[in-house]
Amino acid sequence: xxxxxxxxxxxxxxxxxxxxxxxxxxxxxxxxxxxxxxxxxxxxxxxxxxxxxxxxxxxxxxxxxxxxxxxxxxxxxxxxxxxxxxxxxxxxxxxxxxxxxxxxxxxxxxxxxxxxxxxxxxxxxxxxxxxxxxxxxxxxxxxxxxx
Ligand code: DQA
Numbered sequence: 001x002x003x004x005x006x007x008x009x010x011x012x013x014x015x016x017x018x019x020x021x022x023x024x025x026x027x028x029x030x031x032x033x034x035x036x037x038x039x040x041x042x043x044x045x046x047x048x049x050x051x052x053x054x055x056x057x058x059x060x061x062x063x064x065x066x067x068x069x070x071x072x073x074x075x076x077x078x079x080x081x082x083x084x085x086x087x088x089x090x091x092x093x094x095x096x097x098x099x100x101x102x103x104x105x106x107x108x109x110x111x112x113x114x115x116x117x118x119x120x121x122x123x124x125x126x127x128x129x130x131x132x133x134x135x136x137x138x139x140x141x142x143x144x145x146x147x
Contacts, residue, residue, distance in 0.1 A: 001142045002068040003135060004093075005034055006059055007049035008075035014100075022100050025128045037132045041139050053077055057087045064091025069142050071096050071134040078103075078113050089118040094141045098134040099124035 007027060010017060015026035031047045038045040046068070048059055056074065063070050070093045077084055078097065088095050095118070102125030103110040116122050120141050123133050 001139060001146075002044045002046065002063075002066060003038070003138055003142075004059060004063040004068050004070045005031075005045055005047045005131065005135065006056060006063075006070060006072045006074075007047075008053075008056055008073060008077045009051040010075055011073060012049050012051070023127055030128050030131050033128055034131050034135055037135050041136070043135070043139055045135075053081060053083055057083055060084065060087040060091050060093065060095075064093045067093075069094045069096075069138040071098055071131065071138055072115070072119075073098050073100070073131070074115060078115055079109055081114055085114045085118055088115055094138055094145070095119045096134040096138045096141075097122045097124075098130040100127055100130055101125060 011027055014022055015024050027049060034045055034047060050056055060070060072095060074081065074084055097113060097115050097119040113122065121137060123130050123137065126133060
């Protein structure tokens with residue numbers, strides 16, 4: 001299986017950005033964690049980040065066209081983007097929404113996700129491990145669907 005691990009706005013600053021909320025792990029560190037887990041699972045990973053909504057839309061479409069799964073930390077677009085929601089539902093790609101922080105323990109505007117209803121499930125609050133858990137989850141869903 002192939003899994004696209006997609007990162008939205010401001011996640012390029014991980015490690016320096018609000019470390020009291022998001023920790024000191026960088027996105028590069030997270031990519032390494034994800035690749036280690038992918039190797040253990042026998043999955044190939046495409047790992048990307050953009051601050052631009054349209055890039056994320058393009059990559060979701062690309063994942064769908066390849067029959068890949070998606071793990072997505074859409075950052076703040078999680079809470080605002082109908083375009084990402086439509087891209088996910090249109091792609092048919094099994095998608096797991098993830099967050100580093102527990103969005104439900106934070107401001108009210110982070111409690112609503114526009115992409116959760118079109119995702120298989122949501123993992124949040126486990127720090128960088130949210131990515132690893134998300135990869136495992138989407139891998140399991142894809143294995144089950146292939147049977
Ligand atoms: C985040 C949570 C979002 O609310 C926020 O806008 C982010 C990061 C997380 O990983 O905890 O940019 O997606």
